Amino acid sequence: MSKLDIVRIPALSDNYVWLVHELESGDTMVVDPAQAAPVLAEADRRGWKIGAIWNTHWHPDHTGGNAEIKAATGCEVIAPAGEAERIPTADRLVGEGDVVRLGSHEASVMEVPAHTAGHIAYHFAQDGAVFVGDTLFAMGCGRLFEGTAAQMFGNMARLARLAPETRVYCAHEYTQSNGRYALVAEPDNAAIVARMAEVDAKRAAGEPTVPTTIGEELATNPFMRAQSAEVLAERRAAKDSFRG
Incomplete structure (x- = not known):
């Protein structure tokens, strides 16, 4: 293939x-x-x-x-x-x-509502790639425009079960602003500190920071790392008003 x-x-x-x-x-x-x-x-x-x-x-x-x-x-x-x-x-x-298929490659559709009510993702399991739209970002997640924190928590848990090397193709260059909040949400997370140094260097050079991987998000994404829907809701509300 x-x-x-x-x-x-x-x-x-x-x-x-x-x-x-x-x-x-x-x-x-x-x-x-x-x-x-x-x-x-x-x-x-x-x-x-x-x-x-x-x-x-x-x-x-x-x-x-x-x-x-x-x-x-x-x-x-x-x-x-x-x-x-x-x-x-x-x-x-x-x-x-x-x-859905592209040539001989198959992608399975995953329903991941919360950002919008009918949001979906496309997962190419054999290719180790997932196109997530605005559900998962590098060190972030989508705003809860048409759904709940419980739904987004379920989405994060589901995506977390994909292979850690899976490349995540999100739809926005939000990594730097997401990372600034992640440093506040988890100030003792050395992985976030290290990743932000790389992100800041890339952005200063005008380079993109995505795709990311599931493994990177498990280590540095405060929404994927939230231990409950309540914690995710608190973090989402804090990020919505964050001006760092």
């Missing part, structure tokens, strides 16, 4: 769109296109034809490029079944346990 070629495309102010290509079949898909222009330009530069869009949730900074990319390529839009009414470009709706 050929490897997946995963390309990071910056969009808007701090979004990342992921362009994913399978060499053997030539199949290409894009995860959460915030904008169409940079995605179409990158695919064209590489000679790749986009055959599908995979959405994790309905927010405009994840679906804003759907219509234009679909019009330009004729691609299929795969989206969470729980948010069908909010993603009018959707062609195929998927939910927990469904399988």
Whole structure:
């Protein structure tokens, strides 16, 4: 089985769109296109034809490029079944346990509600990759816009059970601000201190800090490390008002 070629495309102010290509079949898909222009330009530069869009949730900074990319390529839009009414470009709706494919590679759909009510993630178990949208970030998690701390706690526990080497492809460059809060949440965590030194150096050089891995998050993410939904709720509320 050929490897997946995963390309990071910056969009808007701090979004990342992921362009994913399978060499053997030539199949290409894009995860959460915030904008169409940079995605179409990158695919064209590489000679790749986009055959599908995979959405994790309905927010405009994840679906804003759907219509234009679909019009330009004729691609299929795969989206969470729980948010069908909010993603009018959707062609195929998927939910927990469904399988989506890119060439010979299979991804299972995980329902991870809390940031939005129907949020999903796509897990390529054999490839050691998971596309999590705005559920899990490097040293952070998504805001609880349409769900509860209990739901997010369940999401964190579920993602924590993935192989530690699993690469986590989240959709925003939030690592530095998340890390500043993590230092406050767990001031005695040496792993966070060490990681933040690396993050600050990368950002100073204009370099990205994602993807991350499940193992890194288990060591440094205060939300994945929360021992109860109550603790996660307290940390989420504190992070929402954090200005560090």
